[in-house]
Amino acid sequence: MTGTGTRAAELAANLATVRSRIEAACTAAGRDPAELTLIAVTKTYPAADVLELARLGVRDVGENRDQEASAKAAEVASAVAAHGLEPVRWHFVGRLQRNKCRSVVRYADLVHSVDSVRLAAALGAAAAGRDRPLGVLIQVSVDGDPARGGAPLSEVDRVADEIAAQPSLRLRGVMTVAPMPWRPGDAFARLAGVAEALRARYPGATVVSAGMSGDFAEAIAHGATHLRIGSALLGNRAPLR
């Protein structure tokens, strides 16, 4: 017994629930759901789940570790082609080490986690051989604590200028993970301020990546354009990774 049919039904039900919760949050915030991109964060889950989500119309997939992501992206790319499905876009949402840049630029469409001038420069160098520029978000640490990754607010302009100076990169916007003791709405309100200031300098930087399974309604209320949703779609991951 493979359980594949059961899994497909489970993913379809989860997706329907998440989509209706997104619609409700949009209604409450006076926003159009079409402004939002749902990214299914598939870390720890197999390529078969990505394929099933692609069948259900999910076009954007997120991963947080290069080793897992690069293998999964290759597997999904060939399966998608074999099944005549649209290719999916890969979002790299985890902490990025400079020695992984060369790998990530091969499959990623948008890297959400650039948080230093050094990383921006390394990613730019790695992306030089791509046939089109790599989209990049600045991960912002709204509380300035570097533990989770993210540039402190005082560094955002410098990181932005380095990304903009790299011909192989396109500065698309900002990302955050709400820090634990904060109310998510407070974190996302602060990110919205950072996003607005960045857009004043770089009008093309329109992406606001905010909101996970536990806080996406608050993110929608504060102007998120990209939601990164894992467990609400795929189920609870095994702890301790």
Ligand SMILES: *Cc1c(COP(=O)(O)O)cnc(C)c1O
């Ligand atoms: C895992 C992860 C998510 C998704 O988290 P869920 O709580 O499972 O929705 C979003 N963003 C980042 C950076 C992640 O690592």
